[in-house]
Amino acid sequence: MLFWQEKPAFGLTSKDVNVLTNAQEYRSNLLDLIANAKTRIYITALYLQDDEAGREILEALHHASLANPVLEIKVLVDFHRAQRGLIGAAKSDGNASLYCEYQEKYQSNVQIYGVPVKAKELFGVLHLKGFVIDDTLLYSGASLNNVYLQFEERYRLDRYFLINQFALCNAVVDFIEQELLSSEAVPRIDVRPLTKFNDIKVVQKQLMRALKQATYAHGPENNEQPLGVRLFLGLGRRNNELNRAIKSLFDTTEKELVLYTPYFNFPAPLMRSLRRLLKQGKQITIVVGDKTANDFYTPPSEPFSKIGALPYLYETILHKFLKSQQRHITNGNLNVYLWQHESNSFHLKGICSDQKYHLLSGHNLNPRAWGLDIENGILLDDPEQSLMPAIDNERAEILKHCRRLSGAEDLETMDDYPPAVKKILGQAKRVKVDFIIKRFI
Numbered sequence: 001m002l003f004w005q006e007k008p009a010f011g012l013t014s015k016d017v018n019v020l021t022n023a024q025e026y027r028s029n030l031l032d033l034i035a036n037a038k039t040r041i042y043i044t045a046l047y048l049q050d051d052e053a054g055r056e057i058l059e060a061l062h063h064a065s066l067a068n069p070v071l072e073i074k075v076l077v078d079f080h081r082a083q084r085g086l087i088g089a090a091k092s093d094g095n096a097s098l099y100c101e102y103q104e105k106y107q108s109n110v111q112i113y114g115v116p117v118k119a120k121e122l123f124g125v126l127h128l129k130g131f132v133i134d135d136t137l138l139y140s141g142a143s144l145n146n147v148y149l150q151f152e153e154r155y156r157l158d159r160y161f162l163i164n165q166f167a168l169c170n171a172v173v174d175f176i177e178q179e180l181l182s183s184e185a186v187p188r189i190d191v192r193p194l195t196k197f198n199d200i201k202v203v204q205k206q207l208m209r210a211l212k213q214a215t216y217a218h219g220p221e222n223n224e225q226p227l228g229v230r231l232f233l234g235l236g237r238r239n240n241e242l243n244r245a246i247k248s249l250f251d252t253t254e255k256e257l258v259l260y261t262p263y264f265n266f267p268a269p270l271m272r273s274l275r276r277l278l279k280q281g282k283q284i285t286i287v288v289g290d291k292t293a294n295d296f297y298t299p300p301s302e303p304f305s306k307i308g309a310l311p312y313l314y315e316t317i318l319h320k321f322l323k324s325q326q327r328h329i330t331n332g333n334l335n336v337y338l339w340q341h342e343s344n345s346f347h348l349k350g351i352c353s354d355q356k357y358h359l360l361s362g363h364n365l366n367p368r369a370w371g372l373d374i375e376n377g378i379l380l381d382d383p384e385q386s387l388m389p390a391i392d393n394e395r396a397e398i399l400k401h402c403r404r405l406s407g408a409e410d411l412e413t414m415d416d417y418p419p420a421v422k423k424i425l426g427q428a429k430r431v432k433v434d435f436i437i438k439r440f441i
Contacts, residue, residue, distance in 0.1 A: 002252060004245055004379060009228025010168040010219035014386035017227075020160035021397040023150035026142060027053070029162065030149075033133040034060045040072040042132040042173050046125060046362075047081045048112075049145030050098040056151070057144050058102055058110075065108035072109070076128075076180060079114030079197070080121035082189050099190035112190040115180060116197060116204045117235075117374050124372040129362040132173055135166040139378055141349050141362040148347075156295065156345040159260070159394070161360055163229065163378075171217040171231055179214045183207045211235050211374060228381040234363070237371040242363060245379060247273065249353045256283040256355065258395070259365065260348040262295075264288045264318040267370040278328045287337045287398060289346030291315045291412075299343075300418065309424040312417050316425070323408040330407075338410075341401035348398065355385050 020026055034041060034057070041061065048054050065073050077095070084094045099112045118124035131138040142148040142158040180186050185207040187195040197204070216231035234242025250257065250273035257277060264286075266274065277284060291297055291311035298308030318336075328334035339346045351359040361377030363369045380387060405411070414422060 003248060004230055004232075005381075007230055008219040008221050009223055009230050009381055010165050010171070011223040011225025012163070012165055012227040012229055012380075013225060014227060014382075014390075016164045017380070017387060017390065018162040019387075019390040019394050020162065021394050023142070023148060023155040023157065026138075026140060026158070026160045027149040027151070029160075030057065030131065030138060031060055033131075033136060033138065034064050037064055037071055037133050038068070039070075039134055040132065040173065041074070042072075042176055043075045043144075044126070044128040044130060044176065045075075045077055045143045046127060047077050047095060047143050047145070048075060048099075049143070050095045051146045051151070053146045053149040053151035054095070054144050055098065055102075057149075058098065061110050062102060062106040062108045065110050066106065069109060073111065074176070074181070075110070075112045076115055076126065076176065076186070077112065077189075078121070078126040079116035079187075079189070081125060082114050083194065084121075093194060096189045096194055100192050100194075103190040110190070111188060113181065113186050114189040114195070115186050115374075116200065117208070118372070119197065119201065119204075124374065127362045127369065127373040128376045130172055130376065130378075132169045135164060135169050137161075137163045137165065137169050137172060137378075139163060139360050141347055147345065154344055156347045157339075157341075157398070158347045159350055159360060161378075165229065167219065168229060168231070175214070175216050175231075175233075179211060180207075183210075208235070212239065215241060216376075226384050227386060230379045230381070232377045232379065234369075234375040234377070235373075240370075242361065242375050242377050243370055245359065245377065246270070246351065246361075246363065246365070249351050249357055249359060250274065250277065253277060253282055253353045256285070256353070258285045258287075258352040260287050260350045260398075261365045262289045262293075262345075262347050262349065263314050263364055263366055264321070265314055265364075265366040267365075267367045269370075270365060275325075278325060278334055281333055283333050283335075284328075285335045285337070287339060287348065287402060288318065289348075290338045290340035293340050293344065293346040295345050295347070297345075304418070304420050306424055309421050309428075312421045313425060313428075315411055316414065319408045319411045319413065322405060322411070326407050329405070336405045337399060337402035338405055339398065339402045352391060355388055355391075356382050358382065358387065358391060 082095045115126040140158050140160045147156040185200045185203040232242040232245050234240045294311035296310040358380040363375045
């Protein structure tokens with residue numbers, strides 16, 4: 001028995017799961033769900049941005065509240081991320097200014113809270129995913145801004161699942177209410193004066209200690225549905241249930257493992273498992289974003305900043321991996337696909353094992369997610385493979401903009417990089433700062 005099967009699942013049928021394949025569908029479905037909500041809307045995301053798409057969503061929430069005053073609407077975002085401007089922008093109150101402005105304007109029942117995961121954003125953020133709207137869970141790694149919602153032409157591709165399950169939604173809401181909103185460390189950030197971190201740092205530590213012991217509720221003992229779904233929480237390197245589920249999916253794969261990650265930077269335990277699977281002759285498919293599809297990538301036409309070296313750093317890690325695994329690429333049991341579509345970006349993450357287990361998560365399968373951020377995930381347990389038509393369709397849409405790599409020679413190397421990138425990566429490697437960077441970003 002796999003360890004998660006000790007925890008009863010919430011029962012589903014394949015008809016309860018709808019897999020969307022693009023950002024436009026994500027936006028239109030989210031707006032429709034908000035407009036038609038009857039009892040509750042609970043949103044957890046890294047951020048709700050002060051841009052056209054973010055304002056569209058926030059206005060929709062306030063309008064829904066005014067039209068239906070008994071509707072509960074609670075939005076949770078990262079405390080630090082909400083109170084700063086974009087990287088490189090002037091110092092400001094960030095997105096929280098928009099939240100306060102709209103609350104003053106509409107005077108509705110919408111409530112927006114900030115969750116402080118660490119004392120500084122660099123050391124960990126709120127990376128919980130999932131929007132509960134009545135009895136539907138819209139689960140995606142996407143946050144709320146112009147590119148995630150494809151407000152104009154550019155988009156950031158993610159995965160998008162609509163799951164209709166009343167008890168599952170209750171478990172998500174109960175966790176939010178009991179573990180987050182009950183804490184004094186999670187203040188409103190849509191009313192002034194805004195709470196400063198120093199005012200909550202003592203209770204914030206208490207909250208993090210509690211979250212490391214927390215779990216989501218499991219399903220009923222007598223579930224007889226053919227398809228099951230389970231919720232996992234992850235925070236820190238020890239006793240991390242989500243990390244344990246991810247590692248178990250790697251280690252128990254019998255035939256085929258499919259991985260989606262925007263940044264090729266696996267933590268050491270997963271890299272060891274990956275190499276072991278390849279030695280055993282298992283079929284491995286990895287879909288990763290091209291460096292130009294990384295959200296840190298800076299086009300040559302724009303001023304360069306140091307953060308823009310990150311996509312190149314990830315490419316060097318991928319290059320090293322491909323070179324070491326060339327024999328498996330040649331014999332066909334390792335397939336690595338690089339996603340690139342015009343100026344759009346790639347943000348997919350998730351795991352499919354043996355066409356039976358499907359993990360959806362905001363977890364980037366990198367060291368930061370493994371040990372710093374607070375993450376969650378949902379595992380669809382599908383022994384009859386009833387979801388595979390939808391999963392295969394999703395994969396086909398993703399692969400439309402991918403090329404299969406035949407080896408390390410298909411990637412650029414340090415010699416091909418812009419001078420500014422060469423300089424930064426060279427300096428980082430000489431003083432071993434690249435090791436630290438890989439763990440934090």
